[in-house]
Amino acid sequence: MTSFNDCKLNFGRMYTYDILQEIANHLLERTQLRPKIGIILGTGLGSLANQLTDADYIDYQTIPHFPVSTVEGHVGRLIFGFLKGVPVMCMQGRFHYYEGYPLAKCSMPVRVMKLVGCTHLIATNAAGGLNPEYKVGDIMLMKDHINIMGFAGNNPLQGPNDSRFGPRFPNMVNAYDWKLLKKAKEIGKDIGIENDLHEGVYICLGGPNFETVAELKMLRIWGVDAVGMSTVHEVTTAVHCGMTCFAFSLITNLCVPSYDLEETPCHDDIVGIGKRRESTLTDLVARMVKHIHTELKQ
Numbered sequence: 262m263t264s265f266n267d268c269k270l271n272f273g274r275m276y277t278y279d280i281l282q283e284i285a286n287h288l289l290e291r292t293q294l295r296p297k298i299g300i301i302l303g304t305g306l307g308s309l310a311n312q313l314t315d316a317d318y319i320d321y322q323t324i325p326h327f328p329v330s331t332v333e334g335h336v337g338r339l340i341f342g343f344l345k346g347v348p349v350m351c352m353q354g355r356f357h358y359y360e361g362y363p364l365a366k367c368s369m370p371v372r373v374m375k376l377v378g379c380t381h382l383i384a385t386n387a388a389g390g391l392n393p394e395y396k397v398g399d400i401m402l403m404k405d406h407i408n409i410m411g412f413a414g415n416n417p418l419q420g421p422n423d424s425r426f427g428p429r430f431p432n433m434v435n436a437y438d439w440k441l442l443k444k445a446k447e448i449g450k451d452i453g454i455e456n457d458l459h460e461g462v463y464i465c466l467g468g469p470n471f472e473t474v475a476e477l478k479m480l481r482i483w484g485v486d487a488v489g490m491s492t493v494h495e496v497t498t499a500v501h502c503g504m505t506c507f508a509f510s511l512i513t514n515l516c517v518p519s520y521d522l523e524e525t526p527c528h529d530d531i532v533g534i535g536k537r538r539e540s541t542l543t544d545l546v547a548r549m550v551k552h553i554h555t556e557l558k559q
């Protein structure tokens with residue numbers, strides 16, 4: 262039978278400071294590493310974790326109070342390891358609203374990252390490219406997002422505010438750190454992907470269905486460049502607790518607002534594009550991590 266505590270945790274908002282601290286302490290006992298950078302790997306991007314060395318692998322189901330990943334392409338474990346010599350904490354698989362988890366539960370690991378000692382979040386995702394200039398395999402650096410689920414009153418920060426995490430009314434104007442954005446563009450040039458690199462606005466929809474043509478037309482009018490089902494609530498949670506955020510979308514399919522299409526988005530293809538772009542994405546993330554690490558030392 263489900264206990265009262267299970268109900269509180271399922272509701273998600275009841276991840277109290279004490280419970281999150283218990284999770285963080287559990288993790289700190291299972292690894293010697295003390296990373297400052299947390300990374301969330303999106304759909305099909307999980308293989309980036311294979312590049313981590315001297316790693317400690319912690320399956321989600323072995324962590325107290327942690328949900329499990331239910332989506333193909335999301336392994337479901339935390340990895341503490343070194344990416345090109347820099348310690349990082351990596352989520353190989355994230356939680357989505359459409360899996361049945363409340364938004365606060367989906368983004369709870371970000372607060373755990375903070376309590377473990379992370380000051381920076383790098384969030385990655387697979388997204389549909391709505392901007393007509395985008396091609397499959399391109400990378401869109403997130404310069405901003407539209408929190409449409411928040412418009413509708415569904416926000417991970419809803420409920421009593423614990424000021425040990427952050428303020429009641431956090432500012433989202435500079436949610437995506439512009440200096441990191443600038444650095445990512447420089448790195449893009451260095452590694453020869455400037456023609457595949459964009460800066461744009463992401464929107465997270467509840468999913469799990471992909472969009473109708475009418476919805477895509479509306480989103481384009483709103484100034485959306487890429488469409489997904491994640492990241493916004495994670496970044497909102499990270500900004501609330503004072504973390505510096507950098508995020509990008511891998512464009513895995515095109516969102517064409519037309520009824521005459523030969524191809525429509527399919528999850529297996531989306532996972533495949535991530536695998537195809539693994540080495541470029543790893544290079545980009547590794548160089549960003551190195552840059553943040555150097556900045557933190559100064």
Ligand SMILES: O=P(O)(O)O[C@H]1O[C@H](CO)[C@@H](O)[C@H]1O
Nearest residue numbers: 303304386387490491528531
């Ligand atoms: O945002 P990530 O987790 O990368 O995954 C994206 O890809 C999946 C759809 O194929 C959805 O889960 C969508 O959010």
Ligand SMILES: Nc1nc2[nH]cnc2c(=O)[nH]1
Nearest residue numbers: 387388389488489490526
């Ligand atoms: N909502 C949404 N999420 C995605 N994730 C990857 N592609 C897409 C897409 O086209 N739409």
